[in-house]
Amino acid sequence: MPHRTFFWFILPSALAMLLFIAFPLVSVIVQSLHVEHEQILVTSENCGPFGCKQSTSVDVEATAKLKDAAPLGRFNSLGTYMDRGHLATAEISQAWSTTDSWRAFFSRVMNLPFYKALAFTLAYTAVVTPLVILFGLAVALGVNGLPKLVKGPTIFISLLPMIVTPLIGSLILYWMIDADGILGKGLQYIFDDPALSLKASPLLTWLTLFTYGVWHGIPFAFVVFYAGLQTVPEETLEAAMIDGASRWERIRYVVIPYMGPLFVFVALIQLMDNFRVFEPIIGFSAQANASSLSTEIYGDLLGDNAQYASAAATSMLTVIGVAILLTPVLIRTWRDFNRKAV
Amino acid sequence: MAIASKRRSTPLVLISSVLVLAWIVVAAFPFLWTLWGSFKVQGDFFSKADWMNALWGTRTVIETGAPFTGAGYEGAWIEKEFWRAALNTGIIVFFTVIISLTLGTLGGYALARSGYRYAFWLLMLALVFRAMPHITLVSGYLLPFFEWNLWGHIPTTIVVLVAINQPFTLWMLHSFFLNIPKDLDESAMVDGCTRFQAFRHVIVPVMWPGVITTGLFSFLLAYNDFTVTALLLNQENQTMIPKIASFLGSTQVEGNVMFAVAAVVSATAPLFVLILFFQRQIVSGLTAGAVKG
Numbered sequence: 001m002p003h004r005t006f007f008w009f010i011l012p013s014a015l016a017m018l019l020f021i022a023f024p025l026v027s028v029i030v031q032s033l034h035v036e037h038e039q040i041l042v043t044s045e046n047c048g049p050f051g052c053k054q055s056t057s058v059d060v061e062a063t064a065k066l067k068d069a070a071p072l073g074r075f076n077s078l079g080t081y082m083d084r085g086h087l088a089t090a091e092i093s094q095a096w097s098t099t100d101s102w103r104a105f106f107s108r109v110m111n112l113p114f115y116k117a118l119a120f121t122l123a124y125t126a127v128v129t130p131l132v133i134l135f136g137l138a139v140a141l142g143v144n145g146l147p148k149l150v151k152g153p154t155i156f157i158s159l160l161p162m163i164v165t166p167l168i169g170s171l172i173l174y175w176m177i178d179a180d181g182i183l184g185k186g187l188q189y190i191f192d193d194p195a196l197s198l199k200a201s202p203l204l205t206w207l208t209l210f211t212y213g214v215w216h217g218i219p220f221a222f223v224v225f226y227a228g229l230q231t232v233p234e235e236t237l238e239a240a241m242i243d244g245a246s247r248w249e250r251i252r253y254v255v256i257p258y259m260g261p262l263f264v265f266v267a268l269i270q271l272m273d274n275f276r277v278f279e280p281i282i283g284f285s286a287q288a289n290a291s292s293l294s295t296e297i298y299g300d301l302l303g304d305n306a307q308y309a310s311a312a313a314t315s316m317l318t319v320i321g322v323a324i325l326l327t328p329v330l331i332r333t334w335r336d337f338n339r340k341a342v
Numbered sequence: 343m344a345i346a347s348k349r350r351s352t353p354l355v356l357i358s359s360v361l362v363l364a365w366i367v368v369a370a371f372p373f374l375w376t377l378w379g380s381f382k383v384q385g386d387f388f389s390k391a392d393w394m395n396a397l398w399g400t401r402t403v404i405e406t407g408a409p410f411t412g413a414g415y416e417g418a419w420i421e422k423e424f425w426r427a428a429l430n431t432g433i434i435v436f437f438t439v440i441i442s443l444t445l446g447t448l449g450g451y452a453l454a455r456s457g458y459r460y461a462f463w464l465l466m467l468a469l470v471f472r473a474m475p476h477i478t479l480v481s482g483y484l485l486p487f488f489e490w491n492l493w494g495h496i497p498t499t500i501v502v503l504v505a506i507n508q509p510f511t512l513w514m515l516h517s518f519f520l521n522i523p524k525d526l527d528e529s530a531m532v533d534g535c536t537r538f539q540a541f542r543h544v545i546v547p548v549m550w551p552g553v554i555t556t557g558l559f560s561f562l563l564a565y566n567d568f569t570v571t572a573l574l575l576n577q578e579n580q581t582m583i584p585k586i587a588s589f590l591g592s593t594q595v596e597g598n599v600m601f602a603v604a605a606v607v608s609a610t611a612p613l614f615v616l617i618l619f620f621q622r623q624i625v626s627g628l629t630a631g632a633v634k635g
Contacts, residue, residue, distance in 0.1 A: 021506070
């Protein structure tokens with residue numbers, strides 16, 4: 001296709017992405033380097049019968065004027081990135097020099113909001129992704145052995161946890177694990193502890209969120225693996241059987257290697273999606289015990305005095321995280337592409 | 343002979359059946375339970391006394407005189423004006439899907455037919471854009487949108503959702519167009535069509551299965567979105583999902599959690615119907631990207 005025609009075909013789509021994906025990223029970078037104006041203070045002297053008093057107040061009019069003139073705020077260079085709410089370099093070096101054990105150091109670091117959010121985001125990504133792949137494969141193998149008649153309804157039900165809006169899915173589970181809900185009551189009964197609440201401790205909240213993540217992720221892995229299983233060549237399986245491979249060995253040495261690319265695909269999509277975990281934390285009202293990078297940004301943007309600079313700095317750090325996550329994939333694709341070109 | 347490798351021992355059949363059965367219960371039970379519970383009063387759905395109350399509706403009978411009540415739905419749809427949110431969702435989803443597909447078919451077709459290096463790089467760029475958390479993009483929009491008075495309007499949200507949707511739409515339609523043989527439009531061009539005429543008269547009539555599948559996923563993205571709609575729309579223009587989220591704060595205080603439960607069930611119903619009719623397309627769409635690697 002000639003360059004000219006290509007240009008006109010791709011233009012609307014490229015323009016939309018340029019204006020609403022690339023440009024906001026630039027806007028985020030600029031915002032993260034600025035910080036809100038300081039309020040302009042005026043000092044006035046009030047003199048009464050008992051002497052004079054100096055009082056300081058905010059000059060609202062002048063502050064508003066300044067804000068209108070330069071809505072971005074004043075230039076702050078990397079200040080926001082280094083402050084307590086983000087990388088907290090000063091706090092970390094202080095914690096490093098004042099604590100004498102790793103344990104104490106980590107507990108100090110984990111009190112900083114950015115590191116707390118990063119820890120949860122990484123833990124969520126690291127726990128949920130492999131479990132989704134494992135359970136997805138197990139369910140796919142199970143469904144593959146079912147008689148044809150029940151396959152359709154099984155797939156229909158299996159799709160539900162994924163298709164349903166994440167916020168709604170997490171709300172449904174949240175109500176069930178409520179201390180008065182059916183699962184909450186059931187757990188209290190099983191562990192014989194009427195005061196047990198999944199919302200109380202950070203650890204239990206984390207486990208609940210992980211469980212939700214796996215529940216939500218299994219259908220996708222299942223569908224992809226199930227489709228992959230349909231394409232495993234029958235001859236290879238039979239050859240392995242004639243060579244005396246047991247069923248487990250056939251899965252281990254034929255099916256799993258054959259589906260290698262699918263594992264990579266599911267892992268990639270899951271990594272991207274789990275890294276931006278957001279709705280479950282809102283749905284489970286778990287902000288007190290668990291925060292992710294996305295909820296940190298959301299918290300900054302919400303309300304009347306939104307902290308744009310702070311949100312932008314966290315956003316930039318998140319984008320850097322995504323970039324690190326994607327680098328191996330991009331390098332691999334680039335190599336494949338070059339090999340094809342040669 | 344083909345059956346031989348499929349024959350399985352009894353314990354294995356048993357284990358895998360139990361596993362699938364367990365998964366079906368885990369996947370379906372929460373929805374059934376919530377659907378059932380949405381017709382009860384709060385005292386039954388969150389029963390302090392006995393969880394069996396939710397099954398028989400003990401308190402529901404005492405409070406309303408019947409084992410089922412539509413009070414939650416009435417409160418959500420009429421009192422809390424959930425219909426307005428449903429209407430807004432309808433408008434936003436409809437236009438997002440139509441516009442994304444229009445832009446996506448043009449772009450995806452061009453990417454599939456161009457053999458140049460930059461087409462590959464555009465696809466890679468789209469993959470990077472696909473990985474961007476939506477909330478980071480939203481934090482880039484807010485300040486400019488406030489400055490230019492674009493904030494809070496439905497058209498703004500539609501345009502933003504279309505743009506966020508583009509990377510995925512491009513990827514998917516690109517792989518569908520790769521499956522349509524090149525000879526088709528090339529022979530039309532030999533017969534004297536321009537590229538656009540060839541697209542219009544030859545490709546458009548055969549592209550519908552791919553477009554419908556992609557449209558389903560665009561629909562899901564727009565319908566399920568919370569991040570963009572929660573932060574870019576004001577109270578009057580709110581869509582269903584942010585409305586439900588805002589119910590949580592207000593209804594918990596008033597003791598009207600059942601309103602939120604009813605709203606949740608109402609918002610899930612269209613998705614149910616969607617899977618019922620389009621299960622095959624959803625499955626083929628999920629695997630389209632994967633099988634090609």
